[in-house]
Amino acid sequence: MEPTAASVSDFIDGVTSPPRKRDAHTLVDLMSRITGEQPAMWGPTIVGFGSYHYKYASGREGDAVAAGFSPRKAATTVYLPDGVGAYTAQLARLGAHTTGAGCLYLKDLSKIDLGVLEDIITESYQRVTAGTFGQRAADPGS
Template sequence: MEKSAADVGTFLEAVAPAVRRRDAGTLLEMMTRVTGESPVMWGPSIIGFGAYHYKYASGREEDAPAAGFSPRKAATTVYLADGTEAYAEQLERLGAHTTGVVCLYLKDLSKVDLGVLEEIVRDSYERSSREGFGIQ
């Protein structure tokens, strides 16, 4: 994945529906505060904070944001580089969500516990920012 020169603010202005745009503003503030990093576009639709390098068992290597999200039409995707499984206990307390291997899907932040979400984002960012972190 590569960083983009696209402007985060311009991207967010075009987000639809309105609930995704609202939630994106909340996540932008939260992730900026939690990571201490400035937001950067990664590809055409991911807002990332910091970066980590990973290597697959196949030998393929790539950089990715250490924390990030993408306001998609169906749901906002929060990326957890260390995987959603690591947060099973917190996810039980989070509220309305679904998950993939490294993706947390949120349709409406007003239906989740933002304190729990912040805890998950902070822990994932700290783990993925550590030297030597990688997907095997």
């Protein structure tokens, strides 16, 4: 996936849930500060900051968003490309959330510790942009 020319502001303005829209603005500010990157749309629903290149042992390779989120109907999804497993201690202190393999689902940023979220996103972004993260042994698509 690659960044598109779509407007991040227009996308966020179109978010109908007031809490998701508020949280999207907060995350744009937070992730811009953490990454030093400007937000860009990745596909129709992901707001991303920076990228990293991955290459599987199979030869498959591509680029992916290094930090990003999507204000979904049920919750805002924060993408952690290095997986949530590395953040067990921080997640215990975060507040109300659920997780997937590489996703953190947040229903309301006002109910979590934003400092902990900032630490998680910072660590994840640094890992995936360090230059070695994208070298993976197995291709999950094969």
